[in-house]
Amino acid sequence: MIAFVPLATVAGAAVEALLDRAFGPDRHGRTAYKVRGTVAPIAALSLAAVEDGALIGSIQCWPVLLDGDDGAAHPLVMIGPVAVDPDRQQGGIGRQLTEAALAAANRLGLDGAMMLIGDPEYYARFFGFSATRTAGWRLPGPVERHRLLARGERVPDAAGMLGPR
Numbered sequence: 001m002i003a004f005v006p007l008a009t010v011a012g013a014a015v016e017a018l019l020d021r022a023f024g025p026d027r028h029g030r031t032a033y034k035v036r037g038t039v040a041p042i043a044a045l046s047l048a049a050v051e052d053g054a055l056i057g058s059i060q061c062w063p064v065l066l067d068g069d070d071g072a073a074h075p076l077v078m079i080g081p082v083a084v085d086p087d088r089q090q091g092g093i094g095r096q097l098t099e100a101a102l103a104a105a106n107r108l109g110l111d112g113a114m115m116l117i118g119d120p121e122y123y124a125r126f127f128g129f130s131a132t133r134t135a136g137w138r139l140p141g142p143v144e145r146h147r148l149l150a151r152g153e154r155v156p157d158a159a160g161m162l163g164p165r
Helices: 012-023 031-036 093-107 120-127
Strands: 002-006 047-051 054-068 073-084 114-117 148-151 160-164
Touching: 002 093, 012 054, 012 073, 031 054, 031 073, 031 114, 031 160, 047 093, 054 093, 073 093, 093 120, 120 148
Parallel strands: 073 114
Antiparallel strands: 002 047, 047 054, 054 073, 054 160, 114 148
């Protein structure tokens, strides 16, 4: 049976090893890592999937900020990475982790402005994310614009630079 537990209860080395298996050891150069910078993830929204004592999946959420060209600061929650052990992918673990993180964000009132970089068909279908309001956002690295997604009533439809909060 899979248990969903706070990510903070799992050894950091195990999480890093899972992320390496899921995304490769060169993952640190990706744009998403630059957006979230060196700030700590939001512990209440970062979860692990554990089965028989083994880490098989994780999700992390981060405080980020859209620094608007008009001078306004727009705080958001960045979801990701959502990692599942390659041997366990396609079994719904990533979806369950995402559902649990979104439910926690809702309970804590943090779901009004959420964003991620991901597959638009998947995240729109299951979770209501879209690229409707992200066209003016700039990132500190390359991104496929259609993969820059957001959801929530406080998502800014504004131009600005996305980075760590």
